[in-house]
Amino acid sequence: MDNKAIGVYDSGFGGLSVWYELRRHLPAESLVYLGDGKNCPYGGRAREQIRGFAEAAVERLVAEGVKMVVVGCNTATTAAIDYLRERWADIPIVGLEPAVKPACLTTKSRRIAVLATEHSLSSDMFLNTAARYASDVEVIKVVGRDFVEIVEACEEHSARAEEAVRRVVAPLRTSGVDRVVLGCTHYPFLRELIERELAGCNIEVIDSGEAVARRVEWLLDRYDLRADSNVQPTFRFLTFADDEYRQNLERKALELL
Ligand code: DGL
Numbered sequence: 001m002d003n004k005a006i007g008v009y010d011s012g013f014g015g016l017s018v019w020y021e022l023r024r025h026l027p028a029e030s031l032v033y034l035g036d037g038k039n040c041p042y043g044g045r046a047r048e049q050i051r052g053f054a055e056a057a058v059e060r061l062v063a064e065g066v067k068m069v070v071v072g073c074n075t076a077t078t079a080a081i082d083y084l085r086e087r088w089a090d091i092p093i094v095g096l097e098p099a100v101k102p103a104c105l106t107t108k109s110r111r112i113a114v115l116a117t118e119h120s121l122s123s124d125m126f127l128n129t130a131a132r133y134a135s136d137v138e139v140i141k142v143v144g145r146d147f148v149e150i151v152e153a154c155e156e157h158s159a160r161a162e163e164a165v166r167r168v169v170a171p172l173r174t175s176g177v178d179r180v181v182l183g184c185t186h187y188p189f190l191r192e193l194i195e196r197e198l199a200g201c202n203i204e205v206i207d208s209g210e211a212v213a214r215r216v217e218w219l220l221d222r223y224d225l226r227a228d229s230n231v232q233p234t235f236r237f238l239t240f241a242d243d244e245y246r247q248n249l250e251r252k253a254l255e256l257l
Contacts, residue, residue, distance in 0.1 A: 001226060005234065010073040012152050014073060014184060016072075021212065022212075028229040028231075033238065034060060034238045043118050054079065062091070064236075070094045070212065071095045075116075075117045092223060097125065102211070142172070143168075145167070148184065151190065170197060185207075237253065
């Protein structure tokens with residue numbers, strides 16, 4: 001048993017979609033969320049730079065005394081997960097990967113689309129996963145252009161969001177895919193719009209949030225790290241940006257509940 005918090009990290013607001021699944025599945029666990037904010041978006045940046053941001057973030061969470069880290073960011077995972085696990089070999093570090101495997105196992109049309117950042121889609125990790133699970137499935141790679149910026153501006157219910165989603169997602173309606181994978185943790189905030197754009201096309205939208213929560217649960221049991229359910233959990237929010245950003249993180253998290 002271990003009552004220390006689980007650290008969750010993302011470039012910004014996106015990882016809150018993972019935070020939400022962790023709260024839902026593991027209500028006894030305390031969580032410390034770090035949304036970088038200062039360097040977001042990561043998606044178009046070089047690998048070394050993202051790795052530096054991820055290292056600073058995990059360093060901060062470790063200094064907070066967390067018992068586990070969830071990198072709630074596909075981009076940071078593809079850029080840095082091996083390095084982070086090597087550097088902090090004594091704590092479990094969970095990464096996020098687009099749900100290519102479940103999409104490939106369930107697609108009937110043998111054609112799927114993965115929506116993610118430029119960095120994630122061109123990473124070795126993504127290419128390896130695609131080669132492993134999608135050898136007989138066609139994978140259409142789509143960058144969610146402007147999606148992260150829209151979510152960071154808290155504009156997911158705006159005309160700007162509708163337009164961006166239409167521009168990116170409408171071509172998928174006639175592409176022959178029957179699964180669309182949300183491979184960036186910011187994108188679930190636009191899920192409603194994405195699903196509306198795909199309505200009537202028999203396309204299922206999949207994200208990784210729940211699978212990550214299950215993986216975390218498995219690790220808590222494996223290393224005997226579960227929190228005592230009689231102890232009140234705490235929820236804290238940190239950022240490398242300013243306090244206004246930190247307050248927005250907190251507000252957005254509460255809105256999800
Ligand atoms: N939320 C992130 C991801 O899952 C990164 C978005 C960004 O900063 O570009 O990929």
